[in-house]
Amino acid sequence: MSSxxxxxxxxxxxxxxxxxxxxxxxxxxxxxxxxxxxxDTKALDPEIVNSLFRALHTIKGSAGMLxxxxxxxIAHKLENIFDxxxxxxxxxTEGGINLLFExxxxxxxxxxxxxxxxxxxxxxxxxxxxxxxxxxxxDSTAQVIEGPRGEADDEETLAPVDDERVAAFQAEVERMLxxxxxxxxxPAAPAVDLDDAQAAVDAFLSLSPIAAVAAESAVAPAPREWxxxxxxxxxxxQQDHKRVGVAKNQTIRVDIERLDLLLNLVGELVINRTxxxxxxxxxxxxxxxxxxxxxxxxxxxxxxxxxxxLLARTTNEIQExxxxxxxxxxxxxxxxxxxxxRDLAKARGKEIRLEIFGADTDxxxxxxxxxxxxxxxxxxxxxxxxxxxxxxxxARGKPRHGTIKLNAYHEGNQVILExxxxxAGIDLQRVREKAIRNGVxxxxxxxxxxxxxxxxxxxxxxxxxQVTDVSGRGVGMDVVKKNILRLKxxxxxxxxxxxxxxxxxKMPLTLAIIQALMVRVADELYSIPLDAVIESQRxxxxxxxxxxxxxxxxxxxxxxxLIRVGEFFRLGAPRDPDKVMIVIVGxxxxxxxxxxxxxxxxxxxxxxxxxxVIGRIAGxxxxxxxxxxxxxxxxxxxxxxxxxYGSGRATRAEFSGV
Amino acid sequence: MSAKRVLIVDDAxxxxxxxxxxxxxxxxxxxxxxxxxxxxxxxxxxxxPDLVTMDMVMPEMDGIAAxxxxxxxxxxxRIIMCTSMGQQALVVEAIQAGAKSFITKxxxxxxxxxxxxxxxx
Numbered sequence: 001m002s003s004x005x006x007x008x009x010x011x012x013x014x015x016x017x018x019x020x021x022x023x024x025x026x027x028x029x030x031x032x033x034x035x036x037x038x039x040d041t042k043a044l045d046p047e048i049v050n051s052l053f054r055a056l057h058t059i060k061g062s063a064g065m066l067x068x069x070x071x072x073x074i075a076h077k078l079e080n081i082f083d084x085x086x087x088x089x090x091x092x093t094e095g096g097i098n099l100l101f102e103x104x105x106x107x108x109x110x111x112x113x114x115x116x117x118x119x120x121x122x123x124x125x126x127x128x129x130x131x132x133x134x135x136x137x138x139d140s141t142a143q144v145i146e147g148p149r150g151e152a153d154d155e156e157t158l159a160p161v162d163d164e165r166v167a168a169f170q171a172e173v174e175r176m177l178x179x180x181x182x183x184x185x186x187p188a189a190p191a192v193d194l195d196d197a198q199a200a201v202d203a204f205l206s207l208s209p210i211a212a213v214a215a216e217s218a219v220a221p222a223p224r225e226w227x228x229x230x231x232x233x234x235x236x237x238q239q240d241h242k243r244v245g246v247a248k249n250q251t252i253r254v255d256i257e258r259l260d261l262l263l264n265l266v267g268e269l270v271i272n273r274t275x276x277x278x279x280x281x282x283x284x285x286x287x288x289x290x291x292x293x294x295x296x297x298x299x300x301x302x303x304x305x306x307x308x309x310l311l312a313r314t315t316n317e318i319q320e321x322x323x324x325x326x327x328x329x330x331x332x333x334x335x336x337x338x339x340x341x342r343d344l345a346k347a348r349g350k351e352i353r354l355e356i357f358g359a360d361t362d363x364x365x366x367x368x369x370x371x372x373x374x375x376x377x378x379x380x381x382x383x384x385x386x387x388x389x390x391x392x393x394x395a396r397g398k399p400r401h402g403t404i405k406l407n408a409y410h411e412g413n414q415v416i417l418e419x420x421x422x423x424a425g426i427d428l429q430r431v432r433e434k435a436i437r438n439g440v441x442x443x444x445x446x447x448x449x450x451x452x453x454x455x456x457x458x459x460x461x462x463x464x465x466q467v468t469d470v471s472g473r474g475v476g477m478d479v480v481k482k483n484i485l486r487l488k489x490x491x492x493x494x495x496x497x498x499x500x501x502x503x504x505x506k507m508p509l510t511l512a513i514i515q516a517l518m519v520r521v522a523d524e525l526y527s528i529p530l531d532a533v534i535e536s537q538r539x540x541x542x543x544x545x546x547x548x549x550x551x552x553x554x555x556x557x558x559x560x561x562l563i564r565v566g567e568f569f570r571l572g573a574p575r576d577p578d579k580v581m582i583v584i585v586g587x588x589x590x591x592x593x594x595x596x597x598x599x600x601x602x603x604x605x606x607x608x609x610x611x612x613v614i615g616r617i618a619g620x621x622x623x624x625x626x627x628x629x630x631x632x633x634x635x636x637x638x639x640x641x642x643x644x645y646g647s648g649r650a651t652r653a654e655f656s657g658v
Numbered sequence: 659m660s661a662k663r664v665l666i667v668d669d670a671x672x673x674x675x676x677x678x679x680x681x682x683x684x685x686x687x688x689x690x691x692x693x694x695x696x697x698x699x700x701x702x703x704x705x706x707p708d709l710v711t712m713d714m715v716m717p718e719m720d721g722i723a724a725x726x727x728x729x730x731x732x733x734x735x736r737i738i739m740c741t742s743m744g745q746q747a748l749v750v751e752a753i754q755a756g757a758k759s760f761i762t763k764x765x766x767x768x769x770x771x772x773x774x775x776x777x778x779x
Binding site: 050053057067166 | 669670671672673675676715716717742743746747749750753754760762763764765766769
């Protein structure tokens with residue numbers, strides 16, 4: 001139909017369309033949520049309605065250019081509703097807002113299909129019919145009052161552009177112009193009286209607070225708050241809308257793969273930088289030992305050492321900058337929740353308030369992308385199992401509406417994500433009974449409260465009496481925990497019966513570079529992620545004891561199981577009969593002592609995943625290349641802790657984290 | 659003759675890219691882009707382009723208000739409105755405010771070029 005093909009590389013525009021529309025759909029969602037507060041009230045906030053109208057208008061226009069007809073059509077129909085709303089021709093009702101929410105979802109599905117292909121979502125025709133029927137009530141009254149709306153009805157607006165229709169449109173405009181001009185002399189006739197023009201310029205300049213300056217130079221930049229003349233559609237002065245305003249022009253979109261490549265290259269640079277430092281210090285030492293080296297050589301060695309220090313500093317800065325580039329605000333994920341909470345709360349007949357804090361907390365994009373699903377699951381869990389029905393809450397002396405809080409903040413090198421509710425808390429008695437029934441624990445097992453709570457992470461565990469369509473769908477807390485652990489996060493639950501539950505996730509800022517404690521075991525260098533290390537100690541072999549066939553030590557009154565790394569990896573190193581070197585690692589309050597041969601200091605390492613060819617090795621999470629080019633395997637603390645506690649040395653009920 | 663300098667005003671990035679593509683390929687120089695009326699007025703003053711393509715529906719300040727402000731400062735400003743079908747009344751208002759012509763969305767590239775040539779003639 002249109003001849004745009006010859007002018008455009010379509011795929012590029014489809015990408016722009018996808019990104020922009022995604023943003024707009026998100027803003028539509030949050031605007032709808034705000035609008036919902038105005039149901040059945042007389043005065044809508046025009047700012048919200050205008051913002052919705054514009055978002056749909058933009059989607060319609062862009063979809064039109066790309067010939068995404070289905071998207072264009074729905075966007076147009078929804079835009080029409082907001083037009084009716086903002087012109088006060090339609091009241092905002094509960095049914096109406098639900099229809100709009102549904103429309104937003106239909107639109108999202110259609111956009112996905114338009115961009116990525118795949119099957120058209122079902123129910124679109126049905127939705128269009130309902131929407132039309134709904135709009136018709138108000139649209140037809142409007143027409144009775146104001147007469148027919150001219151040539152512009154839906155069909156016409158959306159018909160493929162052809163010259164005839166454009167010509168008709170043009171003719172209509174000209175007719176209206178002529179009509180208007182007949183009523184009053186043409187204000188914008190091409191011939192402009194010079195005096196008038198001067199007067200206009202004067203008027204223009206006098207509007208500016210910096211008139212005196214501006215008068216000297218007509219091209220002086222205008223201040224931001226330049227007073228606007230009355231606009232036709234009330235133009236909101238301020239927009240508290242997620243879309244980045246003017247600053248957007250200063251932003252570019254970069255494919256994440258390019259950043260990954262860059263980060264990888266910097267990783268190599270870091271490795272070589274370390275190597276050069278090594279060489280420089282070795283050279284210095286050698287020259288020092290020989291003593292007789294010429295002055296020239298000594299000076300060269302000093303230069304090398306200095307410039308290698310400089311190189312180290314610059315490399316670090318580059319590395320940090322790239323990390324920062326990869327950071328995005330967690331708000332991208334949080335933004336999805338208001339809508340979910342609203343829909344689910346309605347479906348469950350619960351009243352829930354969602355409070356979001358720290359949406360601007362930055363973390364690595366990979367983590368932000370991956371953490372969405374576990375978070376969503378937890379929020380659903382709060383709605384389904386945590387928050388009680390309004391009547392129950394009142395009977396318990398709580399406010400009718402429950403509150404779910406999402407919180408994010410930085411703590412050292414980590415980001416803490418918290419989801420909490422003020423609901424019923426975890427019913428320990430029921431969890432215990434269920435676990436006994438499932439054969440996870442024995443009736444005679446004596447478990448601490450904490451240990452009981454941990455039972456909910458057993459695969460397939462659910463205390464819900466009924467399987468709801470919300471959280472009881474076979475995806476259990478075990479999967480949530482697994483996903484968090486996979487992202488090198490730590491997951492924790494805190495629950496007080498009757499008062500509520502808090503899920504806490506500690507996530508690393510980035511996944512690519514970590515601080516590690518280097519240890520030597522049977523001539524191999526291993527890396528232990530420093531965030532899991534509690535302390536390292538040298539103890540007498542006589543302090544070791546054997547419990548249930550496993551070695552333990554007692555550390556400040558706590559029994560800590562030991563794993564001999566050399567034996568775990570079957571390296572066949574002999575045991576030292578007198579002294580043992582132990583690295584205490586801990587996860588979620590559980591500690592394990594790793595027995596190694598010697599400590600080799602701390603170092604920053606770049607994590608390289610093990611290739612699929614090698615596959616997963618128990619106890620190893622990846623590898624890194626050291627300054628001298630040799631390889632060090634990274635110890636997977638999670639799986640070691642799990643194996644220590646899973647093999648019967650500790651309480652049977654202890655849940656293995658991996 | 660040097661290339662004519664154009665300022666593109668539209669809140670939709672897809673639209674801006676498309677118009678830019680068409681103009682660049684046909685010997686025009688796109689000197690700036692604005693995504694709302696306020697920005698348009700500022701950039702018009704700073705860049706003094708030969709031509710402006712102006713969207714109607716935008717946040718902060720809509721197209722018609724922007725036309726009024728630009729024309730108030732430069733009565734010879736050449737502004738082409740980009741409009742959807744069905745916005746006749748708004749187009750009329752924009753032309754009364756001083757816009758020189760208009761094109762309808764979805765654009766047909768030859769039509770855009772034709773309109774621009776006419777307005778610049």
